[in-house]
Amino acid sequence: MTDQIADPDAPRPVSPVQVRATDAPDQPVPSPELDMLYRNFEKELLVPLWTEIGDLMPPHPRSKASPHLWRWQNLLELAGQAGDLVPVGRGGERRAIALANPSLEGKPYATPTLWAAIQYLMPGEDAPEHRHTQNAFRFVVEGEGVWTVVGEDPVPMTRGDFLPQAGWNWHAHHNAATSPMAWIDGLDIPFQYTTEAQFFEFGRDQISDAEHATPERSRAERLWGHPGLRPVSMLDESSGSPLLRYRWADTDAALADQLDLEAEGFPGVLEPGHAAVRFTNPTNARDVLPTIRTEMHRIASGTETAPVREVGSSVYQVFDGTGRVTVGEHSWSVQRGDMFVVPSWQPLSIRSEASASDSDSGALDLFRFSDTPIFDKLDLYRMETTR
Structure with missing residues (x-):
């Protein structure tokens, strides 16, 4: 059998490339000859830079995502309805409902690189075991009784x-409580999908009786969960954190101590009235996941943070308290559980309106995750305070 050589003069399908001459500054003068050149570009699937440079090389990032807010009570109500109607098992794998940014064409993406969802597990349910290359975490804004099995x-x-979980680790969940539980999931699904790097594999349909145990501390926490102490038997570096649970009691104490030190006249806060901690990998002190940065922020009542914009996108969830959030030209009042998106290079400022009536700490506490490690590794990260 011989290869057939295409006839260069044969009719060609309509080109996906469309080049148009425009009478505009810094563009060539329209003419029949220019039109013919552009038609030939289309035939050969060529795009001239001079017609695209404004989109390809703008003066600053122009995110496809929009600032947006999701109300926790609405998410929780709809997740509860899904709990009554949608089983957990092979195929769907998880009863997880993703946040879809209104500017990303209906895709289940919070930002072009980050996936965020509310996951809901009914009493006695198991979510089956699987693994994937996507890096993931779970963050619990309310409830207890579920164990993740990694x-x-x-x-x-x-x-x-x-609860971080680096890619390609087997994991399942089980609810040992008598009531449903919801939490948020964060993954780098959009990033891995766009870069065509993702893998997925089914695990066991059922976990063992031993894995249905409900220990107060996991084996990972017993080994790695001692501040400042590292097992000498495990000195190799890992790309994702081997510590599978960062307890709220420790996070809360760290934030409280920062604000107390500020009140005593010592350094430690990010800015006046604004404490922040970053979850890190105990094997290398870098980000807890290779593509996702995670932090907790505590903003004292009456404090307003300086507007900051960064390369890369973030998703926030209000853990406790109330406040006012401004992202670009959008502004919302927020309360416990609410989630919002900060697209790349959109300025963010937050005012705390928390009190003892709506916050255990008396401050506005926020959980944040971002795609910053990706841009750090590529030497593309920038941050700017705008006042």
Whole structure:
């Protein structure tokens, strides 16, 4: 069998490339000859830079995503309805409902690189085991009674806990409580989808009786959960954190101590009235996940943060308290559980209106995750305070 050589003069399908001459500054003067040149570009699937440079090389990032706010009570209500109607099992895998940014064409993406969802598990349910290359975490804004099982290690999930899980680790969940539980999931699904790097694999349909145990501390926490102390038997660096649960009690104490030190006249806060901590990998002190940065912020009542814009996008969830959030030209009042998106290079400022009546700490507490490690590794990250 011989290869057939295409006839260069044969009719060609309509080109996906469309080049148009425009009578505009810095563009060539329209003419029949220019039109013919552009038609030939289309035939050969060529795009001249001079017609596209404004979109390809803008003076600053122009995110496809929009600032947007999702109300926690609405998410929780709809997740509860899904709990009554949608089973958990093979195929769907998880009862997870993703946030879809209104400017991303209906895709289940919070931002072009970040995926965020509310996940809901009914009493006695198991979410089956699987693994994927996407880096993931769980953050609990309310409730308890669910254990995530990572590498056959049951890990408790309670209010305020942050639970990272680097890619390609087997994991399942089980609800040992008598009531449903919801939490948020964050993953780098859009980033891996766009870069065509993702893998997924089914695991066991059922976890063992031993994995249905409900220990107060996982094996990972017993080994790695001692501040400033590292097992000498495990000195190799890992790309994702081996500590599978960062307890709220420790996070809360760290934030409180920063504000107390500020009140005593010592350094420690990010800016006046604004404490912040970053979850880090105990094997290398870098971000807890290779593509996702995670932090907790505490903003004292009456404090307004300086407007900041950054390369890369973020998703925030209000953990406690009330306040006013401004992202670009959008501004919202927020309360516990509400989630909002900060697109790349959109300025963000937050005013705390929290009190003892709506916050255990008396401040506005926010959980944040971002795609910053990606831009750090590529030397593309920038941050600017705009006042």
